[in-house]
Amino acid sequence: MTLFADYQYLNIRGKTHLVTKGPPVYGESTKNGWRAWDPSRSKLGSVITQDIDVGLSKNVKVLYLGAANGTTVSHVADVASIVYAVEFSPQPMRDLLNVARSRTNIIPLLKDARRPETYSHVVESNLDLLIQDVATRGQVKIALENKRFLSPTGKLFLVIKARSENVVTHPDLIFKSSIEDLSQEYAILKTKKLTSHHKDHLAIVAEPLPYK
Amino acid sequence: MGHECIENAWFCQTIPENTLSESLEIEEGSCISPHPWPSMAIECGYVSTTEEYYSRLYDSAFQAAQKSASDLTQTPDRQISHAIRTMDDYSRIENELTVRLSEWLGDYTGLSLDIPNSLETISIQSHHSRFHAHIFSLHNQLNSLSIEREKLALFIESEMSHIAPNLTQMAGPLLAARLISIAGSLEKLAKKPSGTLQVLGAENALFAHLRGRATSPKHGVIYTHEYISKTHPRLRGNAARALSGKLSIAARVDYYSGTLNPELHSDLLKKMDQIRSRGGNK
Numbered sequence: 152m153t154l155f156a157d158y159q160y161l162n163i164r165g166k167t168h169l170v171t172k173g174p175p176v177y178g179e180s181t182k183n184g185w186r187a188w189d190p191s192r193s194k195l196g197s198v199i200t201q202d203i204d205v206g207l208s209k210n211v212k213v214l215y216l217g218a219a220n221g222t223t224v225s226h227v228a229d230v231a232s233i234v235y236a237v238e239f240s241p242q243p244m245r246d247l248l249n250v251a252r253s254r255t256n257i258i259p260l261l262k263d264a265r266r267p268e269t270y271s272h273v274v275e276s277n278l279d280l281l282i283q284d285v286a287t288r289g290q291v292k293i294a295l296e297n298k299r300f301l302s303p304t305g306k307l308f309l310v311i312k313a314r315s316e317n318v319v320t321h322p323d324l325i326f327k328s329s330i331e332d333l334s335q336e337y338a339i340l341k342t343k344k345l346t347s348h349h350k351d352h353l354a355i356v357a358e359p360l361p362y363k
Numbered sequence: 364m365g366h367e368c369i370e371n372a373w374f375c376q377t378i379p380e381n382t383l384s385e386s387l388e389i390e391e392g393s394c395i396s397p398h399p400w401p402s403m404a405i406e407c408g409y410v411s412t413t414e415e416y417y418s419r420l421y422d423s424a425f426q427a428a429q430k431s432a433s434d435l436t437q438t439p440d441r442q443i444s445h446a447i448r449t450m451d452d453y454s455r456i457e458n459e460l461t462v463r464l465s466e467w468l469g470d471y472t473g474l475s476l477d478i479p480n481s482l483e484t485i486s487i488q489s490h491h492s493r494f495h496a497h498i499f500s501l502h503n504q505l506n507s508l509s510i511e512r513e514k515l516a517l518f519i520e521s522e523m524s525h526i527a528p529n530l531t532q533m534a535g536p537l538l539a540a541r542l543i544s545i546a547g548s549l550e551k552l553a554k555k556p557s558g559t560l561q562v563l564g565a566e567n568a569l570f571a572h573l574r575g576r577a578t579s580p581k582h583g584v585i586y587t588h589e590y591i592s593k594t595h596p597r598l599r600g601n602a603a604r605a606l607s608g609k610l611s612i613a614a615r616v617d618y619y620s621g622t623l624n625p626e627l628h629s630d631l632l633k634k635m636d637q638i639r640s641r642g643g644n645k
């Protein structure tokens with residue numbers, strides 16, 4: 152066990168958990184200030200437990216699109232120095248605000264991720280990590296539009312939910328064309344189909360390509 | 364990153380150290396592309412450290428998100444707009460009918476008495492003409508209108524202290540309700556610059572009529588406030604600017620936090636004393 156790691160694996164009551172350090176949020180098991188990051192409730196968590204580098208490390212600056220009630224955001228904020236958390240629906244925003252109460256490095260923004268110009272006056276440039284999990288139509292377009300916030304050495308962690316794009320087309324076809332479209336402006340580093348709790352989701356890790 | 368960009372930043376348009384206007388800016392502002400805002404904020408002297416920058420941003424963003432997320436359905440301020448307009452309609456109609464009644468009574472009695480005395484005169488007459496009943500019925504209508512108007516005024520007064528406590532304390536419930544009604548809602552009022560607030564209602568002849576005299580159109584409804592009407596005419600411009608500035612802050616506090624902040628009111632009182640001491644009261 153590494154001391155002062157921002158996330159690590161820890162045995163809590165006989166079970167190994169991915170953990171981050173911070174105040175508990177959703178009834179997760181805790182030990183000495185570390186809190187279990189439940190991969191069944193977080194796509195990002197589930198990808199990290201599969202040993203994929205998603206670009207989350209100590210003190211990174213993050214833009215998180217589709218923050219929802221803050222389950223995943225809370226863990227990201229335990230590690231990152233600042234998390235701009237964009238969510239456009241008022242109901243989950245209220246829960247997110249409760250998470251942000253105990254984490255002042257979360258900047259909550261009730262905004263539409265399809266319109267980055269409405270938060271470009273708040274969110275800074277040159278961010279290290281763009282995390283997107285919006286489960287709405289046009290997911291690739293949103294990732295392209297929000298590339299403007301990323302530093303040239305930053306990373307994108309994108310979740311594509313097939314059913315949000317189209318319910319009749321086979322998910323594999325949707326994933327294929329999503330990757331194609333995304334490749335115009337991002338270099339794909341890794342793709343991973345999620346299973347069990349996150350069926351029909353594809354996780355993509357990518358790097359922004361220089362602007363032409 | 365030119366200096367033209369900083370004009371779009373969430374922290375630039377705002378009154379220094381004012382979380383309310385920063386929240387507004389976060390909600391309403393925009394910019395084509397992001398910039399290294401934290402370092403720009405330090406460069407332009409808005410904050411001196413990155414920690415300070417993020418802490419201000421956190422406060423303002425939190426407040427903005429909280430406000431817009433809870434904004435969903437509550438519009439008592441819009442209902443109060445209808446109430447104050449109804450009240451003003453009652454007043455206008457009462458005025459018209461009073462003029463009508465007194466003309467009719469004057470003609471009918473052939474005397475130039477006020478309304479109560481005329482009514483008394485004809486009620487003790489033994490002979491009741493066929494006009495008599497209609498004159499009394501007109502008078503009864505007038506009475507019930509004014510009872511209704513007073514009930515409505517009481518209702519507005521009690522509602523306004525919940526809807527906009529600070530604005531109500533400073534402007535009085537009726538003027539506060541009128542400002543909201545002219546602006547369209549408390550939100551819209553809160554988002555208007557104080558210069559606009561100063562002339563709000565200037566275009567509306569109704570209020571000049573209500574005060575029983577025509578006023579110069581550059582004067583908004585806030586000129587009915589005693590801080591202005593009882594200030595020396597030479598100083599009214601100053602008083603109006605000061606009052607509208609404070610009322611505009613009050614509207615923002617009401618819109619964002621909804622709790623009474625007595626300091627705002629004492630600030631206004633101090634400011635008014637200052638202005639009046641320059642020229643004495645009228």
Ligand SMILES: C[S@@+](CC[C@H](N)C(=O)[O-])C[C@H]1O[C@@H](n2cnc3c(N)ncnc32)[C@H](O)[C@@H]1O
Binds near residue numbers: 221286
């Ligand atoms: C699958 S949930 C995200 C779950 C979250 N990432 C987590 O792991 O805790 C998708 C969220 O994206 C939000 N969303 C959908 N479209 C959006 C848009 N255009 N802009 C911002 N948020 C959006 C939805 O309201 C919903 O809360």
